[in-house]
Amino acid sequence: MEIRKDLHPFEKGNRRYELPPASYNLTHDEKKAMCESLRGIRVPSRFSSNIKKLVSMKDLSLCGYNCHDCHVLLTVFLPIAIRVIKPVYVKMVITRLCYFFNKISQKVINEDELNDLQEFIGETMAQLEMCFPPGYFDITEHLMIHMVDQICALGPLYLHEMWMYECFMSILNRYVLNRAYPEGSMIKGYSTEEVIECCLGYLNDKVSIGLPVPRFFGRLEGVGTIGRKTFIDKDFKGVQQAHYSILQHLTIMTPLVNEHLSMICAECNGRSDDWIMREHKRRLTAWLKDMDLPDGDTLEEQTIKRLTTSPSSQVTSWQGYDINGYLFYTAAKGKKTVSQNSGVCIEALDERTSESTTYYGVIDDIWEIHYGYNIQIPVFRCRWVKHPGGVEVDAYGLTIVDLNNVGYKDDPWVLASQVAEVLYVADPAKKAKHVVVPGKQDIIGVDGINDVEDYNQYNKMNLFTDLPQKMNIIEANLRKDDKPWARKDGELRIVTA
Template structure:
């Protein structure tokens, strides 16, 4: 290995690349003529050991650093990064990624305690060593991604993983290439044949990592109103809803049912007409709709009526008090678990995010409504399935919600990172007016990282990708 003398070995390819950039004359065998060719090196594939030698990165600090006076003088000689040039008196300014020992401890403790969703990342806490921080390496990764683009174009890891797969084909060490060729062809043939097999599980039709396809769905007219979405994981347990829980869950179902929206509009319009005569403000009308619509809907749609469909009359009857409870549920490509199920596990799947269209007013006497999307961040407490007289069922998540309506419950830093405070939760379900439930179909997965400085706050990320 050339080690620190890598510059000498790289000089010839650098000279050739410069020559290619300045145009070289090439011969086209097809056209039997010459042409001028431009070429540029866009990506390289290397492992970290080689990358450390090539770039001067310090993977294990051990109290040493490549950021010294000689490096700063090199920057000055090349005429780049003037903000890092040496100053008078033999001193030079700190780089943007410089951390104090206390900051390093906070950063590494955050990494050590972070818990990602299932399948989102490996157990990163095993890779953190508080005694040998790799801070110099980590701070470069973000800049490298921004500059160079996707990792798979320039890292050796995907290639090494595939080479490891090819090595498994070797059965005869005396004929390595032949073994790999035969193994590869056999796998290609089996994969091709499996495309024509429908009744058995193959690579082409096996379930995804998160299997959210509903099973045992029986076609029914009512399914058009609330189609079966998602798939329960584990055994269901039966329990009895309290009157308040039944009312809160049923109210959310009605408010998010498209077939009921015209009834809500009608009830709102009637209250607007009454408000004009009694001088009620618009914000009070929304409160009346929230509190009284369920009872009005029951009176508006009598069970013996022939004017409305059976599906609407099913909703009028409210769900049964006997309900099902699950500890995990797959939906929208995500795996969700309750907080109790998450406790003690190395993965976090109880975080939930939903964006809700909320009606707001400039003041108590403002008659003009503004409808805007408000983000809500929560944690799943319970997963229940309501039974509407055995005609159809609806799965809901019961959550505790951070107060995202005020700066005491949500904030955003200059980098756009959102933090929430669960010590100021809302809609806990203790009051009848609370709204702790959401439909399972509304949920998006989010994970939280505890703030090591301010323990009440948690940084949240909604970028938890769907797992396939």
């Protein structure tokens, strides 16, 4: 075709040819680093299958994956693993492709963004054609151009994805008792289940057939799962710190907390904000206790009364806890399992700048603080990453954290109901740091919940931040003499005709 002459083979004699390295030809070290990155991933429970089992270090390849595994790799883990390769243009194009699939896979898509997504995938396809050979592109790659139009016609992509068909086929396969007549067995099993479902409508105990009970049914408010221990906090220091955090974060206590803070501000006499917050923290619990509020008639008034008194020094600790559709483990427990359930993030409002900031951490302890009258409030003691020193958004829109840069040691406690689960994937480009990936919340249909955004007390975290703008910056900084389809630091290959 007389194109990309940089990649044309050179004859070496004796029917041997030397193939110049293309940009998409990874070196052995790059393949090994990518596979090691994927092999080291530990996902939370119910997030996906174990990625480690899909990686073959012998062949440096992926095998044994299904449709959903491909979806998770493409939308979450490939843009992280691809960071280890050297060709910047290929890395940028693959990251753009992963961003597109991540964006269209969201359950809620803003209709105003669809035109921008259509333009974005068009540019990405053109850049892919600059990197990969023409033989790579067939009808499968061409279909990406029509995905935005498909969403406009059929709705969000999750309503018509392939693995739903795979899941239903796995159900039908369980009906096959006679392998000589698989279709007849499927029809008979499906019909029998439909009849039983109809009969259940006339019975008192209506239990659905074929549908498992959701794991978090009746557990959204918080239930300990494993590692229960009861002990006395003798010095009362830990309970006192947790009690202060509970007062600060509970909505029903906000008026009283603000009243006390205003009183401290009136007494500051020009002192610094740090002095105000120290005094507020030191005197709040005693001030609330001295108010001696009445018991009240409503449940809310009675709860406030119990919260203004000191909690019990007896604490119930857990190693695992279910709350808000997440399964949380302590870091010590997580090291003994194949899953990762100890990463958390929380949104907090900076009182000085009035801006919302997301903090990331790892759970060290899970406590239930007792206030009597069946009032037990679960709290997490976490190791928080210092912000902004330990948190950054890199050039590819991914959030990078340094888990060793720990801060806020005087305020480690947080309400369990206000955190979201995240997982930390080791950054292959920066060995000491981790990429933050949002966890998966499983609450749709549980206890009558139909809208996750209405239920949650925080905004959903996204994997990418301002990626289209960051891609434009990377593309503008590329060297003009670099060719997207070739690389200078690759490995030459010798083939025999």
